[in-house]
Amino acid sequence: MWQWLSWEASAIGRSARRAIASPGPERDVVTQSLKAAGAAAAAWALTGWWWQAPMALMAPWTAVVLVQSTVYRSLRSGVQQLIVIALGTVLAAGAANLTGNTMTAMLLVLPVTVLLGNYTRFGEHGLYAPTTALFVLAYGSHSGLDVLHRLFESAIGAVIGIAVNALILPPVHLRSVRESLRRLPAESAELLHTIADGLREGYGRQQAEAWHDRARRVTAILGDLRDARLWTRESYRLNPGSRLRRTGPALPPTEWDQAWERIADPLVALTRNLASTVSETPTLRPLPDPVLAHLSDLLRAAGDVCAADRAVLEGRGASARKERAIALESAWAAHGRLKRQLLKQDSETATSLGGLVAESQQLLYELAPVDGDVRAHGDGGSGQNRG
Numbered sequence: 001m002w003q004w005l006s007w008e009a010s011a012i013g014r015s016a017r018r019a020i021a022s023p024g025p026e027r028d029v030v031t032q033s034l035k036a037a038g039a040a041a042a043a044w045a046l047t048g049w050w051w052q053a054p055m056a057l058m059a060p061w062t063a064v065v066l067v068q069s070t071v072y073r074s075l076r077s078g079v080q081q082l083i084v085i086a087l088g089t090v091l092a093a094g095a096a097n098l099t100g101n102t103m104t105a106m107l108l109v110l111p112v113t114v115l116l117g118n119y120t121r122f123g124e125h126g127l128y129a130p131t132t133a134l135f136v137l138a139y140g141s142h143s144g145l146d147v148l149h150r151l152f153e154s155a156i157g158a159v160i161g162i163a164v165n166a167l168i169l170p171p172v173h174l175r176s177v178r179e180s181l182r183r184l185p186a187e188s189a190e191l192l193h194t195i196a197d198g199l200r201e202g203y204g205r206q207q208a209e210a211w212h213d214r215a216r217r218v219t220a221i222l223g224d225l226r227d228a229r230l231w232t233r234e235s236y237r238l239n240p241g242s243r244l245r246r247t248g249p250a251l252p253p254t255e256w257d258q259a260w261e262r263i264a265d266p267l268v269a270l271t272r273n274l275a276s277t278v279s280e281t282p283t284l285r286p287l288p289d290p291v292l293a294h295l296s297d298l299l300r301a302a303g304d305v306c307a308a309d310r311a312v313l314e315g316r317g318a319s320a321r322k323e324r325a326i327a328l329e330s331a332w333a334a335h336g337r338l339k340r341q342l343l344k345q346d347s348e349t350a351t352s353l354g355g356l357v358a359e360s361q362q363l364l365y366e367l368a369p370v371d372g373d374v375r376a377h378g379d380g381g382s383g384q385n386r387g
Helices: 002-021 025-050 058-065 071-099 102-117 120-138 144-167 174-201 205-235 254-276 289-313 317-344 347-366
Strands: none
Touching: 002 025, 025 058, 025 144, 058 071, 058 144, 071 102, 071 120, 071 144, 071 205, 102 120, 120 144, 174 205, 174 254, 174 289, 205 254, 254 347, 289 317, 289 347, 317 347
């Protein structure tokens, strides 16, 4: 328990430091949180402090949740929430006036409003149907004037929340895409270099399983990247500030994402094969040191290719492309030496090695250039040493 609390505290501390140190997702969260708080305060100042409206709570209650992650989402959520609040209010007021008894009205209205709240078109705002009905019935505010006030104050809160999100630092989610784009080659390069070092120094079950876990996390980054691209496209819709924001260099095309999906698959398979040679009940025979040395050379060079890809993304084009071509040729040369080791092994060791040879070959093929603007030019991956 205490260890978990310590991890959580450390994670919160790291996020706070990143939010202070530089722009990024953490700072974006802080900005949106402050905007939501400001929208709620402004809504209360207008309806509660200045106007002293009888249902003033509805304005900040609505405003705070409509400072969404995109302007389009704020508008869509505003419409959803107003419809849901109106349904909950009208149904509760009608039941209360019809029955004249709060308990009976609850028994009639709550099942209906909960079902309405689960309607997929209302999304996460469906919960407001039964909660609004409860407020209406619990406080006895179900006269015609009360209903009008509740709806009007909710509309004021919605307008304030949407306006704050659209006019004050309207969110554009480019940084999330760039962060994921950088993480893919960076994480892959670091993992490949770590494996290369481990193969030279000797590795055990826990180390190999950790490599496999890290390889699977690369595929999770791909999921983050897909989500970030969707958020980016949505954040430009109906955003009045999108043309005023500095967006930086153009993002790589989605073909780049697809290339990394194909790179991640052999990386996961390769680490799984390595883990299988040192598991508690090995399903593959461990490899001799000379073979591991050649595999280490191959993976280190492949890691250098990934590191060069990140350098290209960061704008160090010409020199990084040259380094990438050299690293890719080195990787293919090491692969050729590794493949020749197959002829020197017994059948069981050759089986273990064959899987690694096949997966590493697939990895190198997928690391070949795919886009002149993102990956290296030339025929560095042409594979003259592939035989």
